Amino acid sequence: MTDAVVVGGGPAGLMAAIYLARFRRSVVLVDAGQSRIEKIPRSHNYPGFADGISGAKVRDMLRAQLRSYPVRIVQTFVERAERTLDGFRLATQQEPIEGKRLLLATGVTDIPPAMPQVRSALDAGVLRYCPVCDAYEVVGKAVGVYANGPAGVAEAIYLRHFSADITLFMAQGGPGLAADERRCLADAGIRWNDAPVDSIRKHGERIEVMHAGTRTLCDTLYCALGLTVHSQLAVALGASVDDTGYVRVDAHHATDVPGLYAAGDVSAGLNQIAVAMGGAAVAASAIHRELGPDWPARAGT
C-alpha cells in the first residue's frame, strides 16, 4: 500500500510529491495534465526570477526535480475516489490506485470568453484572468473587464488602483448592473456599457470588444466569468466546501475527512503559485507526521 497518493501535477501536486519523497514516503502522483500554470506566458511574481519566467518553465523545472526521486507518475484522470479501511482507493481511466493518505491538488479552470484564439490572446497578454498575478503589468493602460455579474464590478474597482482607464463590459444574459453598483463605478471613475457584448477578438497587439454596434479597443481585457473548482473528488469523499466550491482546509491543509488533504487552487485561499507550493509543503509535512515514524521497516538505512 502506497503511503500517499497525490492527485494533480501542477505546482501544488509536484511540490507535495517532492516533499513526500524526501520524507522517504512511497508516493504516486496522478495527473491529467491540464495545469493552469501552462497558460502563464510570463510570471513576474514567482519568487527568484527578476526578469520573470514562463509557467511552462516552472512546471518543467519542478518535473525535473521530481524525477530525481522514486515517485511513480501516472498520467490519467481520476474518475472516482472512495474510502477504504486503511486509506483511499481511486478509480482512474487506467488502473485503480490505493494509498494510506490522499492529497488533492486538482486546481481550478478559468471560464474563458467566447472568442477566437483564446490561447494566442493569453500569450500576448491582451487577455488575462488574474489581476493579483499581473495587474502591475497593465499600470496606466486601457483595461477592460468582461463579466456577467457583480464579480465584474469588484474586479473593475480592484483594477482601478492600477489604471485610470477602466471599462466594464457585460456578457450576454447577465443580470445587468444594480443602482448601487453603478454608483460605485461612477464614484471610482470607471466606465461601463449596458449593452451586452456581441463579440471579442484579438486585434493586433490589442483586443477589440463590440457591443451594440460600438467598437472599443483595450490594451488588455480581464475576463471575470468565474472559474470551475475541481473539488468533485473531495465532495464525493465527504469533505466540505465553501460557497464557491473551494475545499475547506485547516492550518495543516487537512480537510474535515480523516487522512484527506487539499492544497493549491482547489483549497480555499489565494490562487497563486507561491501559495500552492507553500500549502503543498505544509500538507506533505502533516501527512508525514500523521503516518508516523517508519524506522522498524527501515532498520539500518
Ligand SMILES: Cc1cc2nc3c(=O)[nH]c(=O)nc-3n(C[C@H](O)[C@H](O)[C@H](O)COP(=O)(O)OP(=O)(O)OC[C@H]3O[C@@H](n4cnc5c(N)ncnc54)[C@H](O)[C@@H]3O)c2cc1C
Ligand atoms: C493566465 C494565468 C496567469 C497566471 N499568472 C500567475 C502568476 O503570474 N503568478 C502566480 O502566482 N500565479 C499565476 N496564475 C495562477 C497559477 O497558475 C495557479 O495558482 C497554479 O497553477 C495553481 O497550482 P495548482 O497545482 O493548485 O493547480 P494546477 O496548476 O491547475 O494543477 C492542477 C492539476 O490537477 C489535474 N487534475 C485535476 N483534476 C484531476 C483528476 N480528477 N485526475 C487527475 N488530475 C486532475 C489537472 O489536470 C492539473 O494538471 C496564473 C493563472 C493563469 C490562468
